Amino acid sequence: MLCGTCAKPGQFMLAERPLPQAAPDGWVLVDIDAVGLCGTDFHIFEGKHPFLDYPRVIGHELSGHVATATGDWPKGLPVVINPYLSCGTCIACRKGKPNCCTDIAVLGVHRDGGMCARIAVPSGNLYDASSLPKGAAVLTEFLAIGAHAVRRAAPQTGDTVLVTGAGPIGLGVALFAKARGATVHLRDASSARLNAAAGFGFVHLYGVTDPLPQGGFDVVFDATGNARAIEGGFAHVAHGGKYVLVSVVKDDITFSDPEFHKREMTLMGSRNATATDFATVMQALSDGTIDVARIISETLPLADLPARFPALVANREALIKVVVQIGGQT
Template sequence: MTLETATVDAGTVKMASGVVVEPGVFQLQTRDLPVETPDGWVLVDICAVGICGTDYHIFEGKHPYLEYPRVIGHELSGRIAEASGEWKAGELVVINPYLSCGECRACKKGKPNCCERIEVLGVHREGGMCARIAVPSGNLYRANGLSELQAAMVEFLAIGAHAVRRAGALEGERVLVTGAGPIGIGTALFARIRGADVHLLDLSEARLRQASSKFGFDNLHLVGDDILAGSLTDGFDVVFDATGSARAIEAGFPLLAHGSRYVLVSVVKDQIRFDDPEFHKREAQIIGSRNATAEDFETVMQAIREGLIDTDALCSRTIPIHEIADQFQLLANDRDTLIKAVVTL
């Protein structure tokens, strides 16, 4: 840690923490640096924090599961602060921010990502935009072969990798990803790795241009286009929604081919309505995709190591933590051209 992130104050070590105080108000506040952990937990000194759509939704008052004020930050890389059990001091780790109970029906079925009592860092409990955090040992993954910045981008990519895994087979299938933001791009990348013919749909021409220039996606569609014209008349085998918009989710149902799957990656507060006879005659499936599991984190890290994911193209900006308070509103306003901003400590 540096003097910019932690200081000594009257004998107690303090640290700067990025806090959404209430909707529309982001501040750097001083909090106590954790020095003790419960049994089985590990202290991690944070290296980098990716800013996510969830963080912007918290800032805008749109997140359905949150109480203010909240230290945000759940896309986290860090180094082990003190040797503990299997962990050596200084090891670079990726933090899985989904803290599960281990006892509910979902956990016992191997689905801790949708634990009945899940607590997500930066949402249900204080997050990692700070110098140090305590995390259960089982939520840490060694980031061998990755840089600190790359390790901070694993979590959001794991969301897309999990959604693609939830969709099932994909090789040779026609896939539409609605929403070309970070989660949508991550989903599209892993669908392509799995052999799909990937199309992207978005409101923003700028986002679609980025998808083409940075990642080589050529099948691009603007909202309002007659997307089912020509060779696409019979629809898509898989549609992924990564928009966070109820209207966009509803607009995706007519794009489903017969025998297709609709994977809802985003979460919205609203009710979703669709035409049941049209849905039924397609024998379509609706699949929820929430968070990610250890398998997905490992999938992402291996893809980065193999050069299948261009993390330089994903990282739009790096910002030191002492500058983030002045820039947070600007970042929230610039999501058309911003893929991933990463706060460094």
């Protein structure tokens, strides 16, 4: 089978590997139908990801169908794959937080991912996707990142929320914050991204030089992946508010301790997602709360990706979600 592989920064290729024919006990073989491209994949291509060794088969936003009947998983069942493989025994796992397991292995990052015809995953990392509309399953993982960040911050009805970074992850944060009744503001350097956000009904939109409302926000989310933007976000948190760092950068982050303390600010990281967040997203996709067609910018076959990858990375601001088609189902 051909596997979408970043051999080194700036080099993406299709590498041939054997098609898996068996899975370890407790694991399930899944034939991949579609893979979503995201900022993580772009950062891998650019050599900016802090937790990765090359070469790496990318792909962690995955939908597929069961290749071989295993346990309670019948052959052909459409599934969403949770790409966060946890140890199950560390302190985080024991506390119900496998998303930040001390020995986590994320498909497509710490270990080879699913941009290929078939992959084996633990049965506990599969979710039945048979209730989802066509094309929706592949969107679940990236939206779960936003759902998790919002659940962590727990904004209330009437709270004001600022999401800095209106790319796919920031958009997911905004959608789930809005669903909780918050008034959502988005800020981004890209007018294209702000225009895309407007298509989802958001009206409080700001460029990086536009003035923001006085008094700060109850919750500020950073989804920029930019160290300077992260540092600048501290100033926009209201007294008693929360600052949630969804994006990750290699840099050290500094902030004014007096400002932090006088506001009694809560600073929290948000990493990956849990089964609860996947369920939240799948319900929103099933009931039509989230418009699948509006999110998918383009679908292309795996064979076209090596030639297209550099341009997709360069033009990411104009895209919400690019989906790479692997198998015949979606």
